[in-house]
Amino acid sequence: MQQPAFSSANRQLFIEQLQTQPFDLLVIGGGITGAGIALDAASRGLKVALVEKQDFASGTSSRSTKLIHGGLRYLKQLEFELVRTVGQERAVVHRLAPHLVVPEKMLLPLVKKGTYGAWATSVGLWVYDWLAGVAKAERRQMLDRQQTLQQEPLLNPDKVIGGGLYVEYRTDDARLCIENIKTAYRYGATLLNYARVTAFLYDDQGKVSGATIQDQLGGQQFDLQASCVVNATGPWVDTLRAEDGSLQHKHLFLTKGIHLVVSQQKFPLQQAVYFDIPNGRMIFAIPRHDKVYIGTTDTAFEGNLEEPEITTADLQELLDAIPVMFPQVRLSLADIESTWSGLRPLIFEEGKSPSELSRKDEVFISPTGLVSIAGGKLTGYRKMAQKVVDLVVKRSPKKSGIKPCQTQHLQLSAESFQDYAEVTAFIQQLAQDLEQRQLPAHYAGVLVHLFGKAAQAIVQRWGEYRQQGIETTPALFKAAFDHCWATEMIALPDDFARRRTALMYFDMEALTQQLPNIIDWFAEAWLWDEAQKLTALKQLQVLITQHSLSNFKKIMPSV
Numbered sequence: 001m002q003q004p005a006f007s008s009a010n011r012q013l014f015i016e017q018l019q020t021q022p023f024d025l026l027v028i029g030g031g032i033t034g035a036g037i038a039l040d041a042a043s044r045g046l047k048v049a050l051v052e053k054q055d056f057a058s059g060t061s062s063r064s065t066k067l068i069h070g071g072l073r074y075l076k077q078l079e080f081e082l083v084r085t086v087g088q089e090r091a092v093v094h095r096l097a098p099h100l101v102v103p104e105k106m107l108l109p110l111v112k113k114g115t116y117g118a119w120a121t122s123v124g125l126w127v128y129d130w131l132a133g134v135a136k137a138e139r140r141q142m143l144d145r146q147q148t149l150q151q152e153p154l155l156n157p158d159k160v161i162g163g164g165l166y167v168e169y170r171t172d173d174a175r176l177c178i179e180n181i182k183t184a185y186r187y188g189a190t191l192l193n194y195a196r197v198t199a200f201l202y203d204d205q206g207k208v209s210g211a212t213i214q215d216q217l218g219g220q221q222f223d224l225q226a227s228c229v230v231n232a233t234g235p236w237v238d239t240l241r242a243e244d245g246s247l248q249h250k251h252l253f254l255t256k257g258i259h260l261v262v263s264q265q266k267f268p269l270q271q272a273v274y275f276d277i278p279n280g281r282m283i284f285a286i287p288r289h290d291k292v293y294i295g296t297t298d299t300a301f302e303g304n305l306e307e308p309e310i311t312t313a314d315l316q317e318l319l320d321a322i323p324v325m326f327p328q329v330r331l332s333l334a335d336i337e338s339t340w341s342g343l344r345p346l347i348f349e350e351g352k353s354p355s356e357l358s359r360k361d362e363v364f365i366s367p368t369g370l371v372s373i374a375g376g377k378l379t380g381y382r383k384m385a386q387k388v389v390d391l392v393v394k395r396s397p398k399k400s401g402i403k404p405c406q407t408q409h410l411q412l413s414a415e416s417f418q419d420y421a422e423v424t425a426f427i428q429q430l431a432q433d434l435e436q437r438q439l440p441a442h443y444a445g446v447l448v449h450l451f452g453k454a455a456q457a458i459v460q461r462w463g464e465y466r467q468q469g470i471e472t473t474p475a476l477f478k479a480a481f482d483h484c485w486a487t488e489m490i491a492l493p494d495d496f497a498r499r500r501t502a503l504m505y506f507d508m509e510a511l512t513q514q515l516p517n518i519i520d521w522f523a524e525a526w527l528w529d530e531a532q533k534l535t536a537l538k539q540l541q542v543l544i545t546q547h548s549l550s551n552f553k554k555i556m557p558s559v
Contacts, residue, residue: 006185008491009525015215017190019222023049024398026210026226028197028240030054031061032173032378034232035180036385036407041392042187043406049224050189051213053196054306055495056181060234061378062174062499063342065259065284065295068093068101068379069168080131082360086379087132090169093382097179097412098420099452103138104170104286107151107273109325111159115276118142121164128166140166152271154326168272170286173378174499175450178488179412180381186414194491200244200370201225207369208244217491228392231372235305235343238374246366252374253348254302258314258341259295261505266335267292267322277321285322289446291337291506294318301343307546308341315339338508338547347375363388369395382407415453423448430455437463439472450501451483458483477514481521493518493540504547512544 004010025041027034030052038050052058068090094101108125110118125140141164148163149155181191194216201210201223210225231240235254241247264287272286285294297314312333319331347362361376361384371391376384386405393402417423431444439462447455458479465475484490484500496518498504503511511518515537523533 003186005486006182006191006489007486008489009485011192011217011491014190014192015195015218015220015222018049018051018192018195018213018224021047021190023047023190023210023224023226024228024396025049025392026051026224026229027232028052028211028230029232029234029236030056030177030181030191030193031059031232031234032057032177032180032381033061033234033373033376033384034230035061035177035184036381037230037232037373037388038189038191039180039184039187039410040382040385040389040405040407042184042189043410044389044393044403045401046389046392046396046398048184048189049226050181050184050191051195051197051211051224052191052193053216055193055491055499056191056489057174057177057499059236059305060342060344061177063257063259063340064173064378065257065286066171066173066293067104067168067284067286068171069106079360082380083128084131085383086377087128087134089379089383090132091135092408093176093379094169094420096407096410097176097452098417099423099426099448100176100179100412101169101171102423102449103420104168104272106166106168107148107271108164108166109148109152109155109160109273109275110162110164111156111275111325112161114159115280118162125164125166134167138167140164152269152273154267154269154328155273156325156327158327159325170272170288171378172450172502174502176378176412178500182414182488183410183412191489193489193495197240200229200368202368206367208366227397228395229370230388230392231370232388234374235345237345237372241364241366241370241372244366244368244370246364246368246370246372250362250364251348253300253346254305255344255346256299256301256308256314256341257296257344258310258318258339259293260315260318260336261291261293261338262331262335263337264290264292266331267326267329269326273325275325277324281321283318283321285326288506293505294322298344305343308343310339310341310546314341336548338505340505340547345374361387363391365391413452413454417452426453430459433459437466439463439466439476443476447480451480454483454487473510474514474517477510477517478521481518485521485525493522493536494543496522497540498543504544508544508548515540515544 024046025048027038027050038048042048122142129139143163145161148160196214196216197211198214199212200208203209208229213224214221238252269287269292274284276282322329364372373388427444427448431441434441461479462476484496490496519533519537
């Protein structure tokens with residue numbers, strides 16, 4: 001029997017599957033860790049359910065620095081095993097999704113009286129490459145002053161004495177998560193967003209045996225039975241451990257990282273740069289299409305986990321860092337086009353500051369059998385998932401037909417690319433197609449880096465809408481919406497605007513202009529009345545306000 005489309009149009013069917021079938025594993029949390037666990041377990045032959053109380057990737061997994069990187073700064077903390085593991089995983093994840101995990105040359109400037117000297121940097125980057133098993137063609141290059149300034153002319157010529165150039169990988173974190181979710185679905189997992197765990201279920205021996213789930217959209221409540229339950233909820237891990245009565249000994253320490261986005265016209269950066277500032281923090285400035293994003297802060301956090309607040313002090317910390325390394329660039333709050341804020345669920349260690357806490361992951365098993373995983377980095381999600389599923393398999397009553405870990409070989413797309421060279425060739429071919437259709441060719445790269453080979457079908461639909469007389473930009477948005485509705489389980493406008501397309505982060509102007517159209521398309525799909533449309537519009541407007549300058553005008557009237 002053909003598998004139903006992974007669409008909110010089939011939401012009730014998925015709810016029926018969750019409440020009527022017993023599962024080997026229930027994963028709570030639809031971020032990258034939960035998605036990775038679901039894919040690993042389903043591909044081994046386990047019957048898997050995953051529920052997420054918001055949208056997939058709605059927490060930390062859409063709010064990172066959007067890098068699959070090895071954590072160069074962890075060498076300074078002597079965490080060699082962490083650097084080795086995540087460094088090697090960069091190459092694995094790049095191979096599994098070359099359109100999403102893109103090589104990005106990173107420049108580390110060396111400055112007078114800076115944290116890193118030339119010799120220490122050279123050795124450090126060599127160790128970094130060695131631990132990560134970096135291919136010869138991508139190994140670090142040490143640059144003299146002139147070469148460094150040629151690589152990025154905006155750098156401060158009075159301070160720069162050289163630089164190190166090394167390879168990291170840029171990604172769209174939310175897209176990486178949703179591709180893991182979709183691949184898990186292709187392997188037979190049943191996954192549902194906007195499905196909240198309201199209580200755990202226990203058997204006669206007091207062992208966790210499932211959960212009571214509430215559909216956040218329709219209000220329906222049902223029980224889900226599972227032999228094993230994994231808590232992979234990131235910043236909410238301790239919340240569920242407390243509900244299970246097992247929050248003892250170690251606990252989370254949440255830190256907040258914020259990012260801001262400006263136009264390349266304001267900050268004409270041509271090269272991704274990783275630089276240190278006088279307070280010892282390391283900052284990224286990374287070009288992305290016609291924008292530059294800058295991050296990140298690292299401060300202790302207490303507050304609203306769903307939408308961590310961004311203050312003017314947070315933003316000013318990053319703005320003040322820019323002229324230190326780029327004296328010609330003067331950015332103000334008025335230049336910020338969008339922002340995002342994410343939480344790191346780290347393991348608390350007595351006496352350590354936020355930036356000193358380890359990024360290692362850790363698994364907790366409660367007396368009830370609830371398995372919780374916390375900590376870790378985006379880059380290491382696949383190995384974290386493997387660790388958890390290995391443990392689940394050992395504890396599972398299902399002893400036959402279970403395979404070893406498969407995910408190191410599973411392409412994260414229904415139509416995959418062999419390597420990045422094929423991605424580049426596909427983009428060039430698609431650009432030619434766009435030109436022939438009299439459509440903007442530069443969208444080829446944007447679409448392919450978001451949707452992979454599915455970009456071709458989106459362009460086809462885009463062309464059809466243009467022939468129907470729909471203007472260029474609305475036609476493109478509608479074509480992308482059709483794809484996301486049909487195959488990516490979008491349920492609310494925020495899902496489309498923030499996590500499937502990243503418009504709220506990297507094209508706020510276009511998002512604002514197309515807002516009425518987006519609401520109309522959702523209304524048509526859900527059969528909303530005018531009151532429901534107005535509610536949805538207001539909700540998205542609130543989110544846009546939270547992520548743009550208008551939020552800060554209230555605090556800073558002088559802007």
